[in-house]
Amino acid sequence: MSARTASWLPLSPGERAVAIEVLTHGPLSRSEIAKRLSLSPGSLTRLTKPLIESGLLVEEATTAASLRQGRPSQPLDIVAGSQNFAGFKITGDAVYGVVTTLRSEIVARRSEPLDTHDPEEIADLLHRMTTGFQESFPCLAGIGIGVGGNVRHRATVVANAFLGWEEVPLAEMVEGRTGLPVVVDSDVAALIEAEAWFGAGRGLDRFAVLTIGAGIGYGLMLGGRLVRTGEDGHGVGKRWIINANGGPLTPEGERGSATALLTIPSICYQVRAATGRDVTYEQILAAAASGDPLCSRVIGEAARALGTLVAQIANFAMPEKILLAGEGVGLADVAGGVVHEAILANRHPMADPVPLETKVSDFHEWARGAAVLAIQVLVLGTNEG
The missing domain is CATH 3.30.420.40 (ATPase, nucleotide binding domain)
Structure with missing residues (x-):
């Protein structure tokens, strides 16, 4: 990115922290902002004054109810539009x-x-x-x-x-x-x-995302920052082995890998190889939900793989929440019971429940x-x- 990059400048680190807190969590009262950022009332007043004067933050109208309850403080917010x-x-x-x-x-x-x-x-x-x-x-x-x-x-x-x-x-x-x-x-x-700032991971210190679609994606947020590695974007799913002794053999990925078991192209390939018919992922999910034996087997195997992956992430990363996202997470709705059984089978009996959230993400x-x-x-x- 060039030097022409637009930004909220000039802002001190403290002013920027206040503005970001309101952006990602607002509208917020002054007392809530002070609590979140461990600021004294005087420090907060000093930091918010230039933000309000510049128009970056605005004071929301005080409601009649808050006036009756003796709380005239106006919440601060960002003008999102x-x-x-x-x-x-x-x-x-x-x-x-x-x-x-x-x-x-x-x-x-x-x-x-x-x-x-x-x-x-x-x-x-x-x-x-x-x-x-x-x-x-x-x-x-x-x-x-x-x-x-x-x-x-x-x-x-x-x-x-x-x-x-x-x-x-x-x-x-x-x-x-x-x-x-x-x-x-x-x-x-x-x-x-996006999920860390405005979605499922907002406010969490440890947050993991597993995406299922044309490929497998995985990422971990620690302390509000995405953990970066040299293999980012190089297809971790092909080498994430779930069943070293079996699983489908597909054109992409090792046998028994997350890619072979879980991706949409692999699932469609398995059904096509067995039936000779081209079917969509949505049709396979619908057929599995209605009890079709072949589609139920393929989706069931994928669901067990998904539960195993979730358990592995929970075991080693210990996140406060795991988000399942992507175009392929519909299998968690069709075979959620199988996913849950696989999670339990791969977790210690005394382990805390896995905080799991699903979100179908279109392009x-x-x-x-x-x-x-x-x-x-x-x-x-x-x-x-």
Whole structure:
């Protein structure tokens, strides 16, 4: 990202901490902000005064009920609609785009099919989609882009198997076309950041996300920061072995791996190999729910694999919550009992219950995650992930 990056500047670290707390948890009373940040009333007054004067924070109207109860303090909030951000999710088949508010609420969405994987042509398409969004939202503050694969410095796509890309400076290409600050990251990282700031992981110290779809994604937030490793975006699911002695043999992934057992392409491949028919993932789930023997077996095996993965994450990362997300988590609804049995079978009998939440994420939801990357750059004043 270039030096043109917009940000909440100039803000002191204390002022920024107050603003972020209100953004992610507000509206909040002054006493609640002081408690959350361990500030004295005097320090909070000193920090909030310039934020209110600049219009970054606003005082909500005091209700008649609060006046009657002797609490005239006005809660502080952010004007969520004061700024908008574009987010894009690039798959092998299409580009999905959204516009969000400062609090990541989606206010516009669109998608465009891909008939090419050429980086220059896709950058042109992102430019056209951004221009289309600007007709209704002329003052976009930034662009976030999520891609499957490994990304360096939130700017360059190092490798993307779905697009066949290597060393593509996507942020620079799109920024040059749009004139807006651009941040690029793996789609899984973007989704996790969105959930940590505005969703299931908000306020948690240890939060894990497992995504199921075309591939397997995993991420862990510790102390409010995403744990980064060298293998990010390189397909951890292919080597995450669940059943070393069995499981389906599929074109992708080792036998018995999370990829072979759980991904949508693998599940569809298994049914097609057994029946000779092309069926969609949704059709397989519906058939399993209605008792079809073959589909029930495939989905049941996938559900046991999912429960095993969840238990392994809980055993070793000890998160306060695990979020299951992605287009493939519908199997948890169809075979939730099997998932739960597998979790129990792989946990100590005295272990605490696994705090598990599921969220079916379509591609526009992934694009929303990318928009949150742009929000973070503005709010934090840095492009460091």
